Amino acid sequence: MNEQTGRRRRPSKGDQREEAILASARTLLCERPMSKITVAQIAEGAGITAPTFYFYFATKTDVLAALLDRVAERVRGELSGWLENEDGTAAGAEEALRQALTTNACLWAEQGALLREVFVCPDTDPRLSDFRDRMGEHLVTAVGRRIERDREAGRALPGPPEASDLARTLVEMTFAAFSAASRRDDPALRDGRLVETLAVVVMRSVYGSAPSSGA
Structure with a gap:
């Protein structure tokens, strides 16, 4: 300005x-x-x-990198609600998780082709592979810390000894679900059904209960 x-x-x-x-x-x-x-x-x-x-x-890779920098910033911002939320109730965790999943579903609906280029394509440029690995590890670490905090507070189930193991499975599952849905242009990505399914899986895996609106 x-x-x-x-x-x-x-x-x-x-x-x-x-x-x-x-x-x-x-x-x-x-x-x-x-x-x-x-x-x-x-x-x-x-x-x-x-x-x-x-x-x-x-190079073309520089163009992809510039696009990915913007996407990564959005992903971190949209996940921070759940990852950093300190609400001590299951309802608070559920609301923050659902918001994070919803905003990321929108991101995959908008930028699915770009995200698949990095997270799915087997012949990804080494520079983009490095971005994928760093982004994945960032998310696994952040989700693992959230699970650990909730376990210490008695809100989460005592699952695998290493919270990072559960975190990695949940992160990879979520990426795979969003990627597959965006590739086939599945309406479930936009109408909330996929978000609801993922919310049920995460809430049951971490907290032992389904979201209040889930089955």
Whole structure:
């Protein structure tokens, strides 16, 4: 924001071109994997030339990395409600968990192609594999700590000796469910049914009870 006028700075032409490149890549990813997308196609979708593309990004992987940085920020923000929630009741844990699952279901519905490119494709670039591993470990660690806190407080079941083992299973299960649903464009991803199913599984696995609205 401009401190003298109080007006928010308008995006520069460079900002607009970078956003156009990211939007073009995101659109193309909905049609085919990144390995089948060329720089020329991304540039064409952004309304620029290929040489201009290289002024903003050195490679296609850099474009993916930029998109993933934004997604990772959203994932961390949307999961923080449950991971950091200190409500001492089962109802409080349930509400925070359901909100986290709902917002992430929306994210997978919007960005499924991009997320599958990293978390599902077997020939992922090493740089993206590193991102996947770091993101996965971050989530496993955070979920494991939440389970440990709830066990110490007597809210959670005494499950596997290492909370991280249960956390890893729940994280991988959730990613697999969201990924499969987004790939086949399953209505359950958008209408809440998948969220309800996952909420039941997590609540029963961690707390020994189903969500109040679950079966």
